[in-house]
Amino acid sequence: MSSIRQIISIGELARRADCKPETVRYYERIGLLRDALRTEGGQRRYGEDAVRRLTFIRHARDFGFSVEAVRELLAMSDQPDMPCQEVDAIARHHLEKVESHLQRLSALRDELQRMITQCAGGKVENCRIIEVISDHQLCISENAHGGSRLAQGVPSVD
Amino acid sequence: MSSIRQIISIGELARRADCKPETVRYYERIGLLRDALRTEGGQRRYGEDAVRRLTFIRHARDFGFSVEAVRELLAMSDQPDMPCQEVDAIARHHLEKVESHLQRLSALRDELQRMITQCAGGKVENCRIIEVISDHQLCISENAHGGSRLAQGVPSVD
């Protein structure tokens, strides 16, 4: 817990947390990671604590937490004495979003599957996919989970 | 099908396709919508064809298709004689992405639910949420669906 040796380069750190050095520098710049110790030549050196912190950040980001949410989570975990109500609140809020995304995504999956089975190698003229997108019924299920503007909030899956 | 009267203003068009005038102008600029006819004073005027096209674009975007994918779909639907193999391919490719996102998101939902039930108002020190994020097992399921770099591709749910 206390024997932190700063021996890891930024590239090694990035590799261990499955991201890129640029991302590490970016996180430092925006204050998610503390300023690293430097070698005489000015290169960053990290310890295991940084690996843990960065891994936490990457996991939280992968989970879909925004950078600001991650910042809050980190601030909280930096003060282990505070009650975790807030952490709970963030998680609950997040769960709601995740569940509505899940609904929309699974509706989309069903449509795509329907598209693919129905588009049996004809011409575009008769292609159900274009049709399904044009007047898709998903709008109904979109409105079913709250009615407000969520059109922009869908995961991009290019 | 052929009686197109250019009577709709950009605001009206945007309202009908559930987006904003800025978005319409943006789509025009990047070439998803054709240049609109103008009034003497220089304002854009549209017909029902534009409503359909824009609605298609918005739906496709809501479905999670990238702008480039939408561009391809539009190009295809503009040539109804071509075989729809390509449309099919795009949809299949898309389906894969959607399914992996679904897996990740539902794993996340389970974790969040677990977090919330286990974080029963204690202190951050004992908070399972931080812990779960720190060394979550989702990494395993991440690797299960292909093993390649998908970490960046997760929906943001802030």
Added chain:
DNA sequence: CTAAACCTTGTAGCAACTACAGCTTCAAGT
């Protein structure tokens, strides 16, 4: 005819990175 509501262009901003360019430093081999 006037005033509100709408439209115009152009530019800048947002998140969350990512990618350069042009240079310096480090580590490993000889």
Added chain:
DNA sequence: ACTTGAAGCTGTAGTTGCTACAAGGTTTAG
């Protein structure tokens, strides 16, 4: 000890898909 090549440095600009101004011009309803 010296060289070489990979990796690191800073700073800036690009990415995607919009969104938000500012500073004016046009339309339309009363």
